[in-house]
Amino acid sequence: MIGELGAVLGPEHGARLRRSLLAMTVYGVLQGASFAMLVPVLRALLSGEAAGAWLAAFAAVVAATAVASYLQSQYGYAVGLAALRTLYHRMGDHVAGLPVGWFSADRVGRLGQLAGKGVMDVMSVPAHLLQVVVTSVTAPATVLVCMFVFDWRLGLAALVTAPFLWLAFRWTQTLVQRSDTAMDDAGAEGADRVVEFARQQASLRAFGRTADGYDLLDGALVRQRSALRRLLRTTLPGLGAVALTVQLAFTAILLVGCSLALGGAVDVPELVGVLVLAVRFTEPLLAAADVGGELRMARGALRRIRDVLTTPPLPSGGTARAGEPSIELDGVSFAYDERPLLRGVSFTVAPRTVTALVGPSGSGKTTLTRLIARFWDASAGSVRVCGNDVRDYPPEDLMAQLSIVFQDVYLFEGTLEDNIRLGRPDATDEEVREAGRLARVEEIAERLPGGWQARIGEAGATLSGGERQRVSIARAILKDAPIVLLDEATAALDPENESALMDALATLARDRTLLVIAHRLSTIAAADQIVMLEGGVIAERGTHQELLEAGGRYAAFWEERARARGWRLVRA
Numbered sequence: 001m002i003g004e005l006g007a008v009l010g011p012e013h014g015a016r017l018r019r020s021l022l023a024m025t026v027y028g029v030l031q032g033a034s035f036a037m038l039v040p041v042l043r044a045l046l047s048g049e050a051a052g053a054w055l056a057a058f059a060a061v062v063a064a065t066a067v068a069s070y071l072q073s074q075y076g077y078a079v080g081l082a083a084l085r086t087l088y089h090r091m092g093d094h095v096a097g098l099p100v101g102w103f104s105a106d107r108v109g110r111l112g113q114l115a116g117k118g119v120m121d122v123m124s125v126p127a128h129l130l131q132v133v134v135t136s137v138t139a140p141a142t143v144l145v146c147m148f149v150f151d152w153r154l155g156l157a158a159l160v161t162a163p164f165l166w167l168a169f170r171w172t173q174t175l176v177q178r179s180d181t182a183m184d185d186a187g188a189e190g191a192d193r194v195v196e197f198a199r200q201q202a203s204l205r206a207f208g209r210t211a212d213g214y215d216l217l218d219g220a221l222v223r224q225r226s227a228l229r230r231l232l233r234t235t236l237p238g239l240g241a242v243a244l245t246v247q248l249a250f251t252a253i254l255l256v257g258c259s260l261a262l263g264g265a266v267d268v269p270e271l272v273g274v275l276v277l278a279v280r281f282t283e284p285l286l287a288a289a290d291v292g293g294e295l296r297m298a299r300g301a302l303r304r305i306r307d308v309l310t311t312p313p314l315p316s317g318g319t320a321r322a323g324e325p326s327i328e329l330d331g332v333s334f335a336y337d338e339r340p341l342l343r344g345v346s347f348t349v350a351p352r353t354v355t356a357l358v359g360p361s362g363s364g365k366t367t368l369t370r371l372i373a374r375f376w377d378a379s380a381g382s383v384r385v386c387g388n389d390v391r392d393y394p395p396e397d398l399m400a401q402l403s404i405v406f407q408d409v410y411l412f413e414g415t416l417e418d419n420i421r422l423g424r425p426d427a428t429d430e431e432v433r434e435a436g437r438l439a440r441v442e443e444i445a446e447r448l449p450g451g452w453q454a455r456i457g458e459a460g461a462t463l464s465g466g467e468r469q470r471v472s473i474a475r476a477i478l479k480d481a482p483i484v485l486l487d488e489a490t491a492a493l494d495p496e497n498e499s500a501l502m503d504a505l506a507t508l509a510r511d512r513t514l515l516v517i518a519h520r521l522s523t524i525a526a527a528d529q530i531v532m533l534e535g536g537v538i539a540e541r542g543t544h545q546e547l548l549e550a551g552g553r554y555a556a557f558w559e560e561r562a563r564a565r566g567w568r569l570v571r572a
């Protein structure tokens with residue numbers, strides 16, 4: 001456990017951790033010594049001898065123990081705080097370098113739990129729990145040595161009990177280990193489902209799934225309860241066994257002591273002192289058994305933190321410099337969890353041209369744009385942006401070449417202006433408003449009470465789908481990256497919103513290279529090049545006119561879309 005903690009904290013905290021361990025050890029030894037001092041003190045007091053010197057020595061040891069206790073707790077808290085800071089930094093830095101595809105909904109839930117409760121659990125190890133464990137070894141060991149000094153037979157009796165105590169302790173640990181892992185997993189799953197339940201309220205309510213429960217959450221909570229029951233069932237006998245063994249150890253020492261006293265080998269005052277010592281010998285062991293649960297929880301958190309920290313980030317380290325704003329895909333293949341999706345995709349988007357990516361749902365269009373933004377790495381082939389393989393750029397340099405406009409735009413809690421400024425945080429107010437004006441966000445600002453300072457965001461949810469996408473386009477205009485990856489809104493918009501969105505897109509496309517997952521027929525027809533994906537491969541490629549004349553898959557797709565556009569829902 002100490003090794004795991006040291007590994008997660010890193011070598012820079014090694015000295016601090018060692019100093020804290022040393023202070024805990026000294027504290028444990030002094031605690032044991034202060035217990036041991038009781039024997040001569042009691043012997044002197046009970047037999048009527050002068051006890052002043054012993055009492056003074058006892059007071060000195062108790063005072064030293066108090067100082068050691070203060071120092072070890074200070075050092076322990078210092079390591080705990082260092083752990084808190086270091087873990088947040090290390091996790092933050094590491095997670096920021098992981099592929100965006102790693103952030104699935106369940107991982108995000110678990111990461112949240114780990115960053116909150118998990119880190120606090122780990123912090124409690126050096127700050128509090130480690131001291132109990134170290135003292136449970138060092139204090140009884142010191143007491144044992146002192147017992148040998150007072151009477152070797154009593155010392156031997158205590159020594160004989162030690163392996164039994166250790167075995168009982170180990171047995172309890174082994175017993176609960178399996179249930180512990182199950183409890184950990186069930187707890188993490190429960191946390192994921194609660195987050196999912198809160199996030200998906202709109203969908204759940206739309207389908208009336210709030211009143212009679214949400215099966216996935218219910219199931220996770222039931223599994224969590226069963227895991228907790230199992231854990232209790234296995235922990236309680238273990239704790240009972242430790243307590244029983246401790247009592248047996250004490251009884252054994254008591255019996256040996258009594259028989260020695262009856263035989264006259266030990267005088268009664270000494271026996272009383274040694275029995276007090278025997279109680280103290282077993283006390284730290286019971287305290288260690290008590291914190292076993294917290295320790296196991298901390299170990300589980302440490303394990304999960306280590307798993308996050310050892311997840312390989314996207315390799316980077318290249319120093320490529322961006323050239324002309326083009327995109328080139330050469331034999332690109334990609335699989336989700338061994339499930340092949342894209343196969344040998346090759347095409348080029350020339351600088352300052354518009355390429356429309358079309359194809360049936362699930363054909364891999366979104367995935368392709370995400371490979372260009374390096375959310376994941378292709379499993380074969382190469383993705384080149386501005387003349388270089390995406391793997392050869394430092395991540396921030398690659399992102400500086402790209403603006404991404406998603407369909408499901410996330411608006412942060414904040415003002416309209418703050419949300420646009422995300423495109424370039426150091427932009428002036430004038431630049432932010434100019435980008436907003438070009439993306440036709442100005443009209444939204446005029447409508448909202450508070451104008452540019454109006455608070456929008458997920459909680460407020462004051463904007464429509466088309467308006468959100470205009471904010472996202474304003475971000476992209478402000479960022480002013482030479483290449484734009486755009487997932488066009490599929491939602492039907494009212495004519496006013498539609499024309500505003502089209503204007504915003506036209507401004508964005510001006511003098512930029514645009515790869516657009518196109519849904520609107522006007523966007524598709526106006527593109528310089530159309531790439532049609534089907535089942536993860538390129539079915540056809542060319543201009544609208546060429547592809548219509550070829551009369552192949554695209555022509556059929558176009559006809560189908562054009563017909564669908566003419567549909568109207570009518571009352572029968």
Ligand SMILES: Nc1ncnc2c1ncn2[C@@H]1O[C@H](COP(=O)(O)OP(=O)(O)OP(=O)(O)O)[C@@H](O)[C@H]1O
Pocket residue numbers: 101336337341359360361362363364365366367368
């Ligand atoms: N993160 C993911 N993990 C596993 N599978 C995924 C993931 N994202 C997408 N997929 C799967 O990959 C396939 C292609 O998805 P993708 O979103 O790229 O298609 P698309 O052509 O953009 O579809 P649409 O037009 O419906 O958005 C789908 O079958 C989808 O289930």
